Amino acid sequence: MITYLLCFILFLVGLYGVLTRKNLIKIIIGLSVMEYSLYLFLALIGYIDGGAAPIIDPSKPAGLVVDPLPQAFVLTAIVIGLATTALLLAIAIRLYKKYNTFDIDKINTLKG
Amino acid sequence: METTLIVILILMIAGALHALHARDLLSAIVSYAVVGYSLVVGFLVLKAPDLAIVQIVVETIALIIMVSVLIISTREDLAKRDTIIIKGQSYINVRNLAYIFFAVVAGFFLVYFFNMVSSGLEPLGVHETRMATEYIKNGVEGTGSVNLVTGVLLDYRGFDTLGEATILFTAVMGILAILRLKTHKI
């Protein structure tokens, strides 16, 4: 149970970063940390004690195997996470070219 | 087993906290890499080699992209903010009190929801889901794929993969639109 709690704390760390940091790069890092905590949480849910990796040798009878369904979900989520991170970085670098800063407060005051 | 995971998670939390507080953005990105690569070790401990392979290459590519962004821009975090202290005015005003109130309420709700969710979970290592036994028993005959993750991903749940490919395509189109080159002069 303590691993679930630590995953939740990692999620909170990411949320804290998104809410309090002023730098766009650090906000993106916070979002990624939240994503990572969710991946680990899903993988934890699928884990079975004493289970093998979900690759079955067809010549032998199947033993105890880790649940493959959460792993399939996480697999798609990781690639999507990379794409969204890259999209956010593209937005950040566009804003930097325009306002010459990563500070969201300064971008707010400079707008117009 | 569980202690290994706890150590990895504590390392991840420490890396994330340092990444959020580092003054130099390059060191922030290196600390962020600590989080990602610890996640790879966590996946290996949890018997998920597919996830470990994907995560290790994704983390590497993400680092390359992040560093290429930093090289164009600045490495410094924000300039040091001078806190203005006006004499006679205390820190306890309505605005700060409202912030603290909202933070406490939001934290309470988050912990409440986590408690609600985790009361329905089995402890780590015990797992009784109907779909898992079904997939494990019939997966190889049903899909013909020895690797069950690929079988689930591309046969039982092909729609998800199609949606993922669509999102990837859309994201790339968005990036190309945002970072659009100058119009060609012909």
Added chain:
Amino acid sequence: MKGMTIIVKNVTALLSGLIFLYGCYIVLHGHLTPGGGFAGGIIIAGSFILLVIANGIQYFRLNKEKEESSLFEGAGIFCFLLLATGGLFLAVPVFFKNLLPGGTPGELLSAGIIPVYNIFIGIEVAAALLSIFLAFVIFKTED
């Protein structure tokens, strides 16, 4: 980006092809060993990214290459959809029908249509990541 020293260039010239080969191995054996279209596609993109980083962008005519990788991406996702609806041609009204014969599990040619899906996903992911990277690099050298 100027490109690195001649040492790095030579080592990259020796190794990038083998990295590409390894990515293809991961894609093709996705239904037998850990890996699959996603991981293999990213490794294939990595081999090209290595070449671009080592040799500098003047070495390649990059604008053209970016168009090509976008084209590959579109072709990959289109073929994926075509295969998904392919059951219609055989009068099976199921989306994502596994319509090829199964074969014995454990061989390279088995699992019906899953390896073909894997190949197209690999093409799509590789092209997507390569065009993301090239967009950042070209944006950096623009002004």
Added chain:
Amino acid sequence: MRAINVLIYFLICFATWLLLTHNLGWQNLVAGSVISLLTTLVFSRYFNFDVTKMINPVRWFWMIIYIIYFIWQCVKANFDVAYRVLHPAMPIKPGIVRVNLTLQGSLARTILANSITMTPGTIAVDIIDDILYVHWIYVRYLDHDRYAYRISGKFERILKKIFE
């Protein structure tokens, strides 16, 4: 020369595929040849080293000697660096030295630079026009001939026998 290069690259790719898969079934062989052909089509244009000389078996003999000599040097340098690190006074005198290369051929130079880098205590920084820049943990001599012999003399002599 061009055609032989392409052929050799194809063979390297095919051997790598066989090492990766450990399987001699016909499906695997067909897939391996197709993938190797694809790799050769895309990447063989970067493989422009002069490899025709390597058919001579004498050169392979010298290569084995080079590997043994390199491992011996590596072990010696490891102990040297460990001594410098563990010594309380830390007797280091770092600096970057220039070594004039007599070796021709880019592949030989790359192998030389990588050997120097893999030996602890020295790091090859760059090669610019026949001059190799090396970062050295303890600059023992200031005379060019002596430190050049010390850093790369034997390596270069054996590599010349292999590649020229």
